[in-house]
Amino acid sequence: MQNTVMNNVPVTFSRTNPFPAKVLTNVNLNGEGSKKETRHLELSLKGSGLTYAPGDCLGIIPQNDPELVTSLIEEMKWDPETAVTINKLGETLPLREALTTYFEITLLTKKMIQQAAELTDSEALKKLSSEENIHQLKEYIDGRDLLDLLQDFGPWKATAQEIVALLRKMPPRLYSIASSVSAHPEEVHLTIGAVRYTTHGRERKGVCSVLCAERLHEGDTLPVFIQTNKHFNLPDSPEKDIIMVGPGTGIAPFRSFIEERSVIKAPGRSWLFFGDQHASCDFLYQNELEGYQKAGVLTRIETAFSRDSEEKVYVQHKMLEHSKELFEWLENDACFYVCGDKQHMAKDVHDALISVIEKEGQMTREAAEAYVTEMQAQGRYQRDVY
Structure with a gap:
């Protein structure tokens, strides 16, 4: 939480009062021929008073896909302008706006389905939501959304208000920050992979990632807040070596680490393991990273492009390939991320x-596991996984 002053009144921007950050840049990092779409987003924090450390996350309050909202309204033959109560305070919004901006409509829960069973005569839903069918219920929930539920178990004897009462508030989406505020004052950068897949006969889209990929343009604003991450930080001493393993969008916080170490001219060595599908179109931030390597900020880069060889090669294979040097770095007190x-x-x-520690340290598996546990206890092995 940070303070800024508007009309001489201090304003605190936080999860409950997000800052409307202006979009400065929104580009696709993947080249022609890629099966992926990874957006590089640059947002302005000017006037927010917000700041962050390498390793922190940015929270975004997204909006739902307007096409999905329209499908829901048409399925139920609702009036999109009907006022619905959205919370315990009794606040209301027009139905379309509520479904777009306020409620989570892409995920189902056990509780929601059990409550929904009371709003229909569907025997199938009553059966599915009973306690003895808990496994079938879990199976049904996986990969389905509110539209599936409404299409599969009608006719409904429920008002729009009764249906929205089943829904939970849209939770923010958290992304690892991909920039250092020292390198980009009053800005925050993100690396977001667009999530698209087909399941149960419909194309699905990640709520926030596809908003960023398809509907967010330069000049637009996004409601954001900073989420500190106390368990994923650069070492206190800039002299310490760091080993970073971040394939795909996992590169995000390491771009932040590298930028920060460049600005402070950290003497410690840094080693990056990056992987993706194809070197030609999926090497995210390639020019930047190679520039940092030339400048000596990045000591080593190891890449693994899984679809460029007969056998799939991943970052863990590169770690095993360079086990001797990797163990030497660890013995030299390097931090592993x-x-x-x-x-x-x-x-x-x-x-x-x-395996690297077991082999190069010539120790038993148990001893190698204890070595890793000790690294974790010392804060020398940190993970930001999702």
Whole structure:
């Protein structure tokens, strides 16, 4: 939370009172032929009083896809201008605005479905929401949204107010900040991968990522706030070496780390492991990173482009390939950072780290695991995974 002054009255911008940040730049980082779309977003914090440290996150309060909102209204034959109560304070909004700006409509919950079962004569929904069918319910929820629910279990005997009463408030989306405020005063940069996929017969879009990719233009504003991250920071001493593993959009906080270390002329060495699909179109921030390497700010860059070879090569394979030097850096008290996919990458990188220590330290698996646990306790192994 930070303060600024408007009309001589101090204003604090926070999660509950986000700052309308103006979009300065919004470009696609992926080249021709890429299967991905990764947006580089530059936002102005001018006049907000907001500041941040490398490793912090930016919260965005997004809006829902207007096409999805229209589909919901048409499905239920609602009047989009009907006033609906949105909270316990009794505040109201026109239905279309409420569904666009206030409510989460792309995720279902067990509680929501159990409450919805009381608003329809559908036996199928009553059966699905019963306690003995909990596994089928979980299966149904996965990858489905409010429109699916309304289409699958009508006819509904519910007003628009009764349906919106089932919904929770739109939660903010958090993104690792991809800039250093020392390098870009009064600005904040983000690296956002557009989420698009097809499931259950419909194309789905990430609420915030596709807003940024498709509907956000230079000059527009986004409601934002700073979320500090006390568990993902540069070492206190700029003399310490850092090892950064950040494939795909996991590069974001490391761009911030590298920019910060460049500005403060940190003497410590830095080693980046970056991976994606193709070197030709998916090497995010390639020119910047190679420039930092030439300038000596980045000591080493190891890249893994999984679709450029017969066998898929990932960042963890590059760690194993350079195990000797990696272990030497760790023995020299280097800090080890991982950012990106929690489900697969972070787990594989964790296992590779233990394997490197086991092999090069000539120790048992248990001893290598204890080494890693000790690194975590010392704050020398930090993860920002999602």
